[in-house]
Amino acid sequence: MERVTFSVGNEGRQVFWNVHDFEWLLYAFSVVALAIFAYGLYRRWKMWTAIGKPEMRIDRIGERLKALFVNSLLQLKTFRELYPGVMHGLIFFGFLVLFIGSAVDAVEFHITEPFGFAFLRGRFYLVFSFLMDLFGLFIFIGIMLALYRRYLLKPDRLGYREERDNTPDDAFALILIALIVATGFVVEALRISVTHSPWEYWSFGGWVLAEVFAGADVRTAEMFHRILWWLHVFISLLFIAYIPYSRLLHILTTPANHFFLSLKPAGSLEPIRDFETAESFGAGRLEDFTWKQIFDADACTRCGRCQDGCPAYLSGKPLSPKKLIQDIKTHWLDRAAIAGKQSSGGGEASGAGEPAKTLTGEVVDLHELWACTNCMYCMEHCPSAIEHVPKVVNMRQYKVLTEADFAPELQLTYRNMENNSNPWGIGAHLRADWAKELGIKTLAEDPAVEYLFYVGCSGSFDDRGKKVSVAFARILQAAGIKFGILGTEEGCCGDSAMRGGNEYLYQSLAQANIEVMNRYGVKKIITTCPHGYNALKKDYPNFGGNFEVYHHTEIIAELIAKGKIALKKPVKGTFTYHDSCFLGRYNDIYEQPRTILKAVPGVKLAEMERTLSQSFCCGAGGARMWMEEDIGERINDMRTDQAIATGAGTIAVACPFCLTMLSDGIKDRKREESMAALDIAEIVWKAMDRDAAAT
Amino acid sequence: MNIVACVKQVPDTEAQIRVKPDGSGIDETGIKWVMNAYDEYGVEEALRLKEKHGGDVTIVSLGPARSLEAIRTALAMGADKGIHICDPALDGADAYVTASALAAAIKGIPFDVIFCGQRAVDDDAGQVGAMLAELLGIPQVTVVTKLEVNGASIRATKPVEGAQLLIESPLPCVITAQKGLNEPRYASLPGIMKAKKKPVDVKNAQALGVSAEAKLKVLKFVPPPARPPGKIISGDDAVAKASQLVGLLRQEAKVI
Ligand code: SF4
Ligand code: SF4
Numbered sequence: 008m009e010r011v012t013f014s015v016g017n018e019g020r021q022v023f024w025n026v027h028d029f030e031w032l033l034y035a036f037s038v039v040a041l042a043i044f045a046y047g048l049y050r051r052w053k054m055w056t057a058i059g060k061p062e063m064r065i066d067r068i069g070e071r072l073k074a075l076f077v078n079s080l081l082q083l084k085t086f087r088e089l090y091p092g093v094m095h096g097l098i099f100f101g102f103l104v105l106f107i108g109s110a111v112d113a114v115e116f117h118i119t120e121p122f123g124f125a126f127l128r129g130r131f132y133l134v135f136s137f138l139m140d141l142f143g144l145f146i147f148i149g150i151m152l153a154l155y156r157r158y159l160l161k162p163d164r165l166g167y168r169e170e171r172d173n174t175p176d177d178a179f180a181l182i183l184i185a186l187i188v189a190t191g192f193v194v195e196a197l198r199i200s201v202t203h204s205p206w207e208y209w210s211f212g213g214w215v216l217a218e219v220f221a222g223a224d225v226r227t228a229e230m231f232h233r234i235l236w237w238l239h240v241f242i243s244l245l246f247i248a249y250i251p252y253s254r255l256l257h258i259l260t261t262p263a264n265h266f267f268l269s270l271k272p273a274g275s276l277e278p279i280r281d282f283e284t285a286e287s288f289g290a291g292r293l294e295d296f297t298w299k300q301i302f303d304a305d306a307c308t309r310c311g312r313c314q315d316g317c318p319a320y321l322s323g324k325p326l327s328p329k330k331l332i333q334d335i336k337t338h339w340l341d342r343a344a345i346a347g348k349q350s351s352g353g354g355e356a357s358g359a360g361e362p363a364k365t366l367t368g369e370v371v372d373l374h375e376l377w378a379c380t381n382c383m384y385c386m387e388h389c390p391s392a393i394e395h396v397p398k399v400v401n402m403r404q405y406k407v408l409t410e411a412d413f414a415p416e417l418q419l420t421y422r423n424m425e426n427n428s429n430p431w432g433i434g435a436h437l438r439a440d441w442a443k444e445l446g447i448k449t450l451a452e453d454p455a456v457e458y459l460f461y462v463g464c465s466g467s468f469d470d471r472g473k474k475v476s477v478a479f480a481r482i483l484q485a486a487g488i489k490f491g492i493l494g495t496e497e498g499c500c501g502d503s504a505m506r507g508g509n510e511y512l513y514q515s516l517a518q519a520n521i522e523v524m525n526r527y528g529v530k531k532i533i534t535t536c537p538h539g540y541n542a543l544k545k546d547y548p549n550f551g552g553n554f555e556v557y558h559h560t561e562i563i564a565e566l567i568a569k570g571k572i573a574l575k576k577p578v579k580g581t582f583t584y585h586d587s588c589f590l591g592r593y594n595d596i597y598e599q600p601r602t603i604l605k606a607v608p609g610v611k612l613a614e615m616e617r618t619l620s621q622s623f624c625c626g627a628g629g630a631r632m633w634m635e636e637d638i639g640e641r642i643n644d645m646r647t648d649q650a651i652a653t654g655a656g657t658i659a660v661a662c663p664f665c666l667t668m669l670s671d672g673i674k675d676r677k678r679e680e681s682m683a684a685l686d687i688a689e690i691v692w693k694a695m696d697r698d699a700a701a702t
Numbered sequence: 703m704n705i706v707a708c709v710k711q712v713p714d715t716e717a718q719i720r721v722k723p724d725g726s727g728i729d730e731t732g733i734k735w736v737m738n739a740y741d742e743y744g745v746e747e748a749l750r751l752k753e754k755h756g757g758d759v760t761i762v763s764l765g766p767a768r769s770l771e772a773i774r775t776a777l778a779m780g781a782d783k784g785i786h787i788c789d790p791a792l793d794g795a796d797a798y799v800t801a802s803a804l805a806a807a808i809k810g811i812p813f814d815v816i817f818c819g820q821r822a823v824d825d826d827a828g829q830v831g832a833m834l835a836e837l838l839g840i841p842q843v844t845v846v847t848k849l850e851v852n853g854a855s856i857r858a859t860k861p862v863e864g865a866q867l868l869i870e871s872p873l874p875c876v877i878t879a880q881k882g883l884n885e886p887r888y889a890s891l892p893g894i895m896k897a898k899k900k901p902v903d904v905k906n907a908q909a910l911g912v913s914a915e916a917k918l919k920v921l922k923f924v925p926p927p928a929r930p931p932g933k934i935i936s937g938d939d940a941v942a943k944a945s946q947l948v949g950l951l952r953q954e955a956k957v958i
Contacts, residue, residue, distance in 0.1 A: 288891055411890035418888040426714045426734050434716035436732065495732075511891050 018206040019128045020136075022116050024198055025229050026236050033240055040244035047251025048259075054343035055305070059298030064267040071266045074392070079262040084390040091310065094156065097149030098184070104142035108135065133209040140195075140212040143188050150185045157181075164311025167330050172309055176253050183246050190239035192216055197232035201225055257308045261391045264306035267299055268392040272545040273593045274383055276397050279404070279510045289404025289508060291367055293335070293342050296398070303393045304336035313385030313395065316617070318624040318646075323639025324378035328385035328395045331371060335398070338370045367402050367410075374638060376402050377414065381506045381629030383592040387620055399629075403508025413508070420633040421509055424516065428498040429464040430633055439494040441466070441473040445480050449494035450527040458483075458490040458557075459529045461520075461543065463536040464499050465663030471670060472535075472663040478692040479535055479559050485697055486571040488562075490533070496523045502538035502589075505546070507630030514550065517542070521552035531555045533562050535688065537589035537662045538628075544594070558590060560661050560687055564599040567606050567691075576696035577609030583655035584612065585646065585669060586622035587662035600661050600687050607694045613653040623649060625672075627664035647672025651682070658684040703757030703851075706808055707748040707781065707817040708834070709741040711765050711772035712824040725922040727794075737772040740819025743879035745776045746886040748817050751851055758782040760811060764792060764803050770902065777897035778889035784902035785811075791907050795916065801833035802914035807905060808838065813874055815856070820845045820878040831878035842876040843869050847883050 013019045023030050065071070077083050082099055086092040115127050127135060157165055157173060166172050195213030200220040208214045220228055250256055269275075279288060290296050313328035314320050320327045342363060364370050379399045386396055406413050423432030439449070441462070450459065460480065465472030483490050501516035520543075524532070532554045534540040544556035566572045582604055590596045597619050604610050617623040626642030636642070647669055650658045658673075660666050669684040692698075713719065714734040722729050737745075748759045759781040761773050766788065773784040785807050792803060808816065816838075821828030835842030847866075848859035851873075858877060860867045889897075907913075933950065937943035951958045 282891065283895060286892055407888075408891040411888045411893070413888070415885055421888065426736055427716050432716055434714075434718055435734070436718040511894075 013128075013204060015206060017128055018130075018204070018209075019125070019132045020198075020202075020204070020207075022112065024202070025232050029233075029237075036240065036244055040248040043248035044250055047248075050347075051251055051256070051305075053347050054340075055298065055302055057343045057346035058294055058339070059296055059301045060294075062297035062299050064269075064299050067270055070270055071268070074268050075262055075266045078265040078268075078390070078392060082390075084388070087388065088312070090152070090156065091312075094149050094152040097145040097152070099149075101142040101144075101146030101149060104138060105146070108139045108142075111135070133206060136207075136210040140192075140210050143191060144212055146184060147188045150181055150188070153181055154185075162311070164315045164329075165309070166311075167314075167327055172311075174254075180249075180253055180255050183242060183249065186242050187239065187246060190235055190242060194232060194235045194239050196220060197228050197235060201228050201232070254308065257306065257391070260302070260306040261308060264303065264392050267302065269394055269397075274381065274386065274396045274541075275545050276400055276505070276510075278514065278546075278549045282511060287405070288408035288510070289406070290398070290401035291365055291405035291409060292363055293338055293366060293370070294363070295366070295405070296401070300394070300398055300401075301335070301339055303391075303398075304332050304339055306391045307332045307336065307393055308391055309333065310390060312388045312390065313393075316384040316388060316621060316623070318380055318382055318384070318626060318642045319375075319378040321623075322626075322642045322645055324374065325372055325638070326375040326378040328389075331375060331395060331398070332393060334370055335366070338364060338366075367405050371402060373406070376406070377634065378631075378638070379629050380588070380624045380626055380631045380642070382588040382624035384588075384621075384624070387592045400506060400508060403506075404510055405508075407508035408511055414634055417507055417630060417634055420630075421504060421507075421512055424499050424501075424504055424512060428516065428519075429468050430499065430503055431464070431468055433468045435498075436495055438462075438467045438497055439492060441476050442480065442492060442494075445477065445484070447480055447484075448491050449496070450491045450529070451494065451496065453491055454527045456489045456491040457531060458488060458562075459524065459527075459532045460490050460492050461500075461532050461534045461539055462492055462497060463534060463539040463663070465667070466535050467497070469663060469667065471666055475535055475663060475666070475686040475688050478686070479563075479688040481697070482563060482566070482572060482688060482692055482695065483533075485695060486566045488566075488571075493523060493527075498523075500536075500539040500542040502542045503630045503633060505542070506628065507633075517547055517550050517552070521547055521550055524552060524554065529554060531557065533557045533559055535559045535661075535663065535686070537587045537594070538664065541589045541593050558594070558596060558599075558661070560590070560596060560599040560603060563687065563691055564602050567603060572691070572695055574607050574691065574694035576694050578607050578690055578694050579609040580657055581611045581613050581653070581655040582657045582659045582690075583615055583650050583653045584618075584659045584661075585615070585625065585650065585665055586619060587660065587665050588622065588624050588628050590661055591622055592620055596661075600659070603687055603691060604659055607690060610690075613655050615649045615653055617649060625662075625665040625668035627668045632664050632667075641672075641675065643668035643672040644675050647676050647678075651676065651678065656682055657690070658682070659687055659690060660684055661687050703751060703755045704812040704814050705748045705751055705757060705759045705817070706811070706813045706815070707741070707745045707759060707761055707776065708804055708819075708830070709745060709761055709763045709772050709776055710738045710819070710822045710824075710830075711735050711763065711769040712738045712822055715739075715823055719925075721923045721925045725924060727923055735768055735771065737775050738819050738822045738824075740821060740823070740879055740881070741772075741817075742819075742886040743881065743883045744817030744819055744877070745779055745781060746884045747849060747877070747879060748815075749780045749887070750884065751815065752780075755851065757814075760785060760813075762804055762807050763787065764795065764800050766790075766793065773902055774897050775889065777900045777902075778894040779887055780889075780893060781900075783900055786902050786904045787906075787910065788904050789906040789908075792912075794920070796918040797827050797829035797833060798917045799912070799914045801830045801837055803907065803910060803912045804830070804834050805837035806910040806912050808834075810910075815851070815873055816840075816876045818876060818878045820880045828878075831876055835876035838874075838876070840874050840876060841871045842878070843871055844878040845880045846877050847880050849877060849883065 082096055085095045115125060192212045195210055196216030197220060199207045199213045199217040309329060311329050317328050367376060381396050386394060420430045423430055427433060427435040462476050466476035498519045499516050501513035505513035532543055540556055540558045543554060584600055584604060604612055623646050624642060625646050658669050660669060666684055666686055673679055673682050673684060714736045717733045720729040752759050761776040761781045761784040763769050763773050764787040770786055773786055777784060787803050787807055818831035831844060832842055843858040843860060845860050846858045847861055850857045855870060855872050858869050860869060935943050935946050937946050
């Protein structure tokens, strides 16, 4: 090969310096490494495709590419947390830049240079060298942070209570990367110590290290350079070959999962369409999941972010979303191996054969399954876009619909919903009694209104909830909004049935409501309950119910902004606002309730530590409202403690379930004298100071 | 084992009961009809016996066309077939006529044990089970909270004032079910769907040869008197409130 000479003004470096005899050998080894990589990927591919029902996840490519860009390339979710964000960011962007750099290097060496165009020269080369060293250093720092965190800091999320998750693979992957970078720097240093090119201080890593070898004679340095170069090559190729067989596979599966993410509203579920002829409902076995639900498990990096905010886990229930996904993964690995063998034996790749474990009870413990509050924390914060909640609900569907084997108190709730269209089983004819003295018309009496106030079960039957309905109705009346209610024609929204796995009951309730709403030509709906809000807004369209749905905090915020209501009476005190999961994480309503509170004279707002998208569930979602909580601590008490810690005298809420749970928490903590939970509407109504006028 | 469970469709206990203006009955509009809760215990026990000893469960019900729903509910829980005694001539049947019709229907099929609820929550008469046993000429154990079946006999637990009776009886016999006997199951969805296709024999009085005459006649339905509204005691302090309370208890309630 022709030797190029570099000089100041024409800076550069000799590719394959000192090792150009080995060039062909390097390519030969690379082919072997890539073949091992490809074979691993092929095997994995067979496993991904072995089990799982079909599901459409390659539509709306544009949105998918955007998700891929934002989550994979920009790492936005990973950066939500400082330490792990920076740690992963250093490694990720380090690899990205080094990968691009190597590609640029290869393009020049193999494609452009033979045609006489070498662009890695001069200033470009210097900047290039600098960046390669800088990002190499980033990787190294990232790995050190990772090692320190995993093996010395030992955060809870990298384990499951007392057990650590650490596998040999974790350590091996980290050490492998650290060695690639370290040997890279040493090789560079040895080269610089021999070539002495004066501009090489741009390769600052190698430059500094070169000092160490300053005294060595050229031959020794060259020999060590060759040895270290081979070591570097070998470890790098080992890394590539190792990817599909290790946790490093997430380099591929996680971005793939970002691409395949659900484009449906948060936590929404595919409705069951065939009740008549299906023999089984929901997911009782792995084979009942879709390919994507299974692929999720392989994209999980065990980072544990989901677990860190899971109210079930933190309150001492056996559920951890990370463990749930990992248990499914372990089971999938077994099943896919069996399915793979059968398919290579010519049989159908169904994974059948020996009786497989049930998901519900064997792979996933039933206490885990029923502990989930559907709070959405896990899905909101999972950097790999894993969808835990639909899996939980699908498994519950199996227990409820197919096996009818679930908690007696929940059975009672469902019977009550069937017979009286409310979870308490209070006579359906009493639904509108809260409104008796308010002069509110039903749509049957006057359908020409702007809004339907869908009151919901809590607002209609629960004593505390009724007060919220009254306060909100009075606000609307004071603002001169034309609205009506459905009265006894209203039914339960069905949220608790759906989230508790009783899709059949849910759909019958939803259809009954939609039928009535459509009959009156309802267009706009307001709810005070985020569960009804979410169901009506996000799920009813599945069954022909297309309405504009508003939460009362959205309406009140607007009434204040437009000056339709005046908040003149100070409501003194420190308030802390508790984000309802179904309002916040499910529907992105974080601002309005806070804007309202800030508009109330005298209110001082204090945020809890877990707030906004990090908010801690009150414990009532996912049908947990109706179930006994007999393992670990009570979630509502924990949330109450978090509120107490702010020093607030009032917990402001925007959800009747939260209202009940936190009121109970205040009682449990014996704070009734000094603390209260109030709905935003009640606070606003107080501040409007119209009680005298209204009564 | 041939097991029979009798069920009655009744208004949901939370339903609003309005008496027709002429007092001839209740206004059925808006009423949610369900299976009588005590009958559910009977059905559940029947299903548990079937699961343990094999055999099949037949549901028998007397009532208007809507009663079919109650039969389907029991079939959804897992019963095998139904007999629906449906005849306008039997509307307003008293316990005696009902028991006669049930007896006539049950005589036509093989039976080892018959379950009834200890009473129906609508008229609270608690007679049908007992009469049915008499009409069939077999023993009965009523208000049962625990049941064991061994071969050709049963041992049943029945609570009585301050004690429990353990009663043994040969089969066939009639058992009337009390709360506590079991926790009735929630029907699975495949169960609900299958129930739609299970056979239900509809029979009228003539086909069964029932000619019993009612022994009781309901003269008139009257709603219970409206409860007077509660009083909230007001007063500036505890003493004032207490003295007002004492006054009211003396003069109005006349309890002290
Ligand atoms: S939805 Fe909430 S409760 Fe359920 S697993 Fe996720 S974080 Fe835990
Ligand atoms: S599910 Fe997501 S958040 Fe939880 S451990 Fe796996 S990758 Fe991390």
